[in-house]
Amino acid sequence: MNFLRNLLAAILGFFISLFLIFILFIGIASLAGKQETVVVKPNSILELDLTSIVKDYAPDEKNPILEALELDNTKLALNKIFNALDNAQLDNNIKGISLNSTFVNAGFAQTQALRKKLEEFKESGKFIYAYNDVYTQKNYYLSSVADSVYLNPVGQIDFTGLSTEILYYKDFEDKYGVKMEVIRHGKYKSAVEPYLDNKMSEANREQTTSFLKSIWSEITADISKSRKITEEEVNSIADNSKGRNAELAKTNKLIDNFIYQDEYEEKLKAAVEDGKYATISIQDYIKSGKGRKTSLAKDRIAVIYAQGQIMYGQGNEDVIGQGIINEAIKKAVKDKNVKAIVLRVNSPGGSALASDLIWRELELARKEKPLVVSMGNLAASGGYYIACNADLIVAEPTTITGSIGVFGALPNAYELSKKMGINAEQVSTNKSAQYSLFEPMNKKFYDVTKEGVEQIYKTFVNRVAQGRKMTFEQVDAVAQGRVWSGKEAISKGLVDELGGLDHAINAAAQLAELNKGYRIKNFPNYKTDYKEMFKFSPFGKVNKQEILRKALGDESYRLFNEINQLKNLKGIQARMPYIINIK
Numbered sequence: 001m002n003f004l005r006n007l008l009a010a011i012l013g014f015f016i017s018l019f020l021i022f023i024l025f026i027g028i029a030s031l032a033g034k035q036e037t038v039v040v041k042p043n044s045i046l047e048l049d050l051t052s053i054v055k056d057y058a059p060d061e062k063n064p065i066l067e068a069l070e071l072d073n074t075k076l077a078l079n080k081i082f083n084a085l086d087n088a089q090l091d092n093n094i095k096g097i098s099l100n101s102t103f104v105n106a107g108f109a110q111t112q113a114l115r116k117k118l119e120e121f122k123e124s125g126k127f128i129y130a131y132n133d134v135y136t137q138k139n140y141y142l143s144s145v146a147d148s149v150y151l152n153p154v155g156q157i158d159f160t161g162l163s164t165e166i167l168y169y170k171d172f173e174d175k176y177g178v179k180m181e182v183i184r185h186g187k188y189k190s191a192v193e194p195y196l197d198n199k200m201s202e203a204n205r206e207q208t209t210s211f212l213k214s215i216w217s218e219i220t221a222d223i224s225k226s227r228k229i230t231e232e233e234v235n236s237i238a239d240n241s242k243g244r245n246a247e248l249a250k251t252n253k254l255i256d257n258f259i260y261q262d263e264y265e266e267k268l269k270a271a272v273e274d275g276k277y278a279t280i281s282i283q284d285y286i287k288s289g290k291g292r293k294t295s296l297a298k299d300r301i302a303v304i305y306a307q308g309q310i311m312y313g314q315g316n317e318d319v320i321g322q323g324i325i326n327e328a329i330k331k332a333v334k335d336k337n338v339k340a341i342v343l344r345v346n347s348p349g350g351s352a353l354a355s356d357l358i359w360r361e362l363e364l365a366r367k368e369k370p371l372v373v374s375m376g377n378l379a380a381s382g383g384y385y386i387a388c389n390a391d392l393i394v395a396e397p398t399t400i401t402g403s404i405g406v407f408g409a410l411p412n413a414y415e416l417s418k419k420m421g422i423n424a425e426q427v428s429t430n431k432s433a434q435y436s437l438f439e440p441m442n443k444k445f446y447d448v449t450k451e452g453v454e455q456i457y458k459t460f461v462n463r464v465a466q467g468r469k470m471t472f473e474q475v476d477a478v479a480q481g482r483v484w485s486g487k488e489a490i491s492k493g494l495v496d497e498l499g500g501l502d503h504a505i506n507a508a509a510q511l512a513e514l515n516k517g518y519r520i521k522n523f524p525n526y527k528t529d530y531k532e533m534f535k536f537s538p539f540g541k542v543n544k545q546e547i548l549r550k551a552l553g554d555e556s557y558r559l560f561n562e563i564n565q566l567k568n569l570k571g572i573q574a575r576m577p578y579i580i581n582i583k
Helices: 002-033 064-068 078-090 108-122 137-143 170-176 202-227 231-239 246-251 261-271 282-290 322-334 352-366 414-419 443-468 472-478 486-491 501-511 541-552 554-568
Strands: 044-048 053-055 075-077 094-099 127-135 148-157 179-185 278-281 300-307 338-347 349-351 371-380 392-395 400-402 406-412 483-485 519-523 573-575
Touching: 044 282, 053 078, 075 078, 078 108, 078 282, 078 501, 094 261, 108 127, 108 137, 108 202, 108 371, 127 137, 127 261, 137 202, 148 246, 148 261, 170 179, 179 443, 202 231, 202 483, 202 486, 278 282, 300 322, 300 501, 322 338, 322 352, 322 519, 338 352, 338 501, 349 352, 352 371, 352 443, 371 501, 392 486, 392 501, 400 486, 406 443, 443 472, 483 486
Parallel strands: 044 094, 044 278, 053 075, 094 127, 127 148, 300 338, 300 519, 338 371, 371 392, 371 400
Antiparallel strands: 179 406, 349 573, 400 483, 406 573
16 A cells, blocks of 8 residues: 555656646746847936846856746846946946945945946946935945935935954854864964854954955045045044934935935936936846947957855856866967956965966966956955966955965864764774864874975965065965955055956056957856756756745855855865955
């Protein structure tokens, strides 16, 4: 009887799965049949909403499975936004920009770069207005560039200065008997500090305070200039929460007026001819073909995007692997039309081995063609490792970089297993030090691993010294795992110039002596791996991530993802503190 019941259940499950897959592919086919044409109407206002995740680079190819399941996998590419804003300056159909994003899903360096691009847009004589019911701090920083900033009469501006919070687990480890065995080099290498203590070390507090103040100084200077108030006034507003309601925000010149949405729309009507306007989102404007620059020039500059944590392996659009990055570097070197290479780095680091393999490929490439690095939100630890041998390093003032240090971390459950009555016994053929999750780390294993950490640290510092034309001692003095802002890194010899991706591309063109124009060729060329997607379930591994993101929300998912990455750390790491969330 049980056999028949199980057999019928299995057959029913099989046909249900077939039906679901059939429906899924019908959905994909219908999506594939849609040819969406976007037309930019006369008297259009470009709406800039940055609620979707902003990446430095996102592939053109869409994931049809996620679209069929109606899961939002849209990612805004910063390079396409820049191209769109450049084209909008010259587009007679675009009369101005409306900033109406409830949340800016980008890092501070990306946000600062966008702000500079909007300042360039204003030079065309076209207007920028901003409106919101509530402004988050990063959103207000971006919106403050507008000619006029408006707020809902019962809204507020969350403007209280920068802060970050780090969780410490030492008591938790002692209580439950599970801990991380840590071996590190660098007094500032705070990636593993939460496992070693219950409070922030003075060294970590020093570096965190330093780079937060450096980034904040950029924000206050930009807002001061746009809103025509002093930096002292900006800091007073933050100290006393003077944006906490609409009246205070207006009194302190954070906004021009507090009005409702319908009144804001009247403002937009008054800003265009005949009082009639159409709106077009930045996503649709990019789809219309305005997200790219056209050029007939034969010469090219390759822009290689390295974004995400560094892990040994192939990699993908969210993870830097030596496989896909080195393949891109080789293609750029072999392409006779590519005259220079720009490496765009946005990474907190990761695998020291993968970082060194990428460094080596870049070292070979720079012997053939000029190599310039552009740093995004993060280019720290392993992210700096792969950047250090460039002919020129360009960073945003708000970039977080440095963190030249390494560590190794292994989970240990000896105390827990002892409490539970579990005993582990090992048998080995040789005397080499072995590590067990269920036994305390022995001195021999510690010594061997410590030797590896020290060796990689020396290699790391030597790589930087060679690339930056500094002595070992000079690099070591600014290394030790310490994190710097891009502005601070200039004075430490770790960065050459301040600026964005455009600045780095122009510098590469000068080094290659491209006086007759050039085109941009982006790398890597990501392709959807459908075999990998269907490896574990008919709905694919990627879908699980999108479902989690949708269920948890971007902020919670980011925290979950950072913690979840710990289980994938293999080998010695060149990595910055694994959670730095600046608010």
